[in-house]
Amino acid sequence: MNREIIDINDCTILLEEVSTNNTVTDSCFFDEPVVAIAFYGAGNVGLKVKYNEKEKEYQHTKGMVLSFYADEQVEFEHYVSAKKPLQCLVIATTIKNLDKFPNGEGFFLEQFLYKLVHPKDHYVEGPVLNMNPEMFLLVEQFFSNTYEGELKMMFHKSHMSALLSHYFGQLAKQQTPNIDRLQLEKLNLAQEILLTDIENPPSLTELANRIGTNTTKLKKGFKAQFGVPVFKYLQNERLKKAYNLIKYEQKTIQEAAWAVGYDSLGSFSNAFEKKFGYRPSQV
Template identity: 30%
Template sequence: MESAAERWYEIANTVNRNCTLADNLNQLYRSSSSEQRIHMPEQLGRGYWQLNQIHSSMELVICDASFHKATSLQSLERNNSLKLSFCLGEKLQWNVEELGKEYQLEHGEVSAFGHLPTSSSCQFNVNQHIRGVTLKLDRLTEIGALQQLPLHKISTILTENREPFHHSSMTPEMKRITQHIFHCNYQGAIKQLYLSGKVLELLAVYFNEAILQKQPQPSLPGLSRTDIDSLHRAKQIVDAQLVTPPSLEALSKLVCLNEFKLKKGFKLLFGLPVHAYIINRRLDDAYRLLEEGKLNITAAAAAVGFSKASHFSEQFKRKYGINPSEYFKFYPQKENRR
């Protein structure tokens, strides 16, 4: 049977061996209850850590805390599971003692780790705000569809890079899902069901957008290596000119492909026709602007290339299942955007 200490981490305060926070975190990470929350001791700061048992082989930890006093914590990471940490707060920095190296995770990044046992130390500064979502997956998972997850691809990346951590940028979809997890207002069994669904959605998006799409592309029927290179250039041009993209005719000339091969190949390679891809990217950019709170809905729609706010709202609802004005009112700090 797995020992309690191997469930997540062993935490210690490098200065104060009687640290209440370290003791509480160890208790949290050893918990087998469906949900447990601990609060930051008042003398150190404010905030909380919450653990939810999604499945016997999968757990979720949500953290939202800030420090009033400089605190140094050390963690011993076991290699019995894969963990994904999504950073939604300020940048985190830590040292891995056996490697003598410093690592950092920026706001809006996700880190995959757990294939190597590591001993890390992290200094939290006064007024530092840590906020994030971490998923833990046991390697020998028996969770239905999760048996098909390409967990080995992450291990391969980490092994090839000879690093204990693999960082990548969070996509707009990842940010959207993590915000849903953070702002879950359900309780009891409904909350458990909701979080289970969101965690599976987050995993699917992460593996698709951060792992699988980064792998070398297989050969595609009817497309030469030169054609594929041209299609990637077409995507780069579209990404750089989302507000006023070139027409299909102009784009085909820019990348030296006929329109038929451009349309067919683009959908085959990137999963969407060119026009649908542009709409989807515009929605992602508008979502980010609205999330940042810098623009209202009409201004955000115009900024990304929608000539009519009504068309933007229609496309937003088609993608997210809800009107933008209704969606963002779920977040108190964003009410003034409408």
């Protein structure tokens, strides 16, 4: 397990990574009441929130953004296995320190997450979102950052503000009429199908048929929910998987490209550089 805590102006950034060949439970508490936003990156751990003899459970956490208020009586349990590592970034502060965020983010917390700032229970859940590609990239950069000292602190301050700005931007978009529950379930199923068949995904028509909708509704709803068109989302996921294969599993560039469905090494390298800003050989 790797756990790092960074304090910025009475705000805390918690970076936690756990990978294992076995199945383990990673449990954590906060030692004082906090308002927090958790960003789940690579991996797809199970999460259970326990409080007051109540439980909330999440089975598909990859790409999830969970905002919440929690006091000392709330327990967060992550279920980590070989195929489901934990990569979680949490930005937290106390209610009294909302105005201590470096760029006035407390104002937006009050505006968009009012019930978290004025809690009525030990645990209060805010909106549950899916990260857009920009947020995913920022979260990845937190975990791959190699700066030290003052440069590291500068990096964390700037990236925290950038990540929160994208998050509040997503919340602002949600003030438009919501997608109905049935449509949302279909879109989440479409996402799951794409991630399962990432090397050989279905066509847009096949995907629409499998979730019981038409291509027009699929394209419109998917972009509204996930921030990008269907196959842009798929490309981003392919490239993120390739990045992890190269960096963490020591796969060659050719092996990583084939593993995520690229036949052309040139096309793969160009797409990789466009997304991450550097060639796969530089990972």
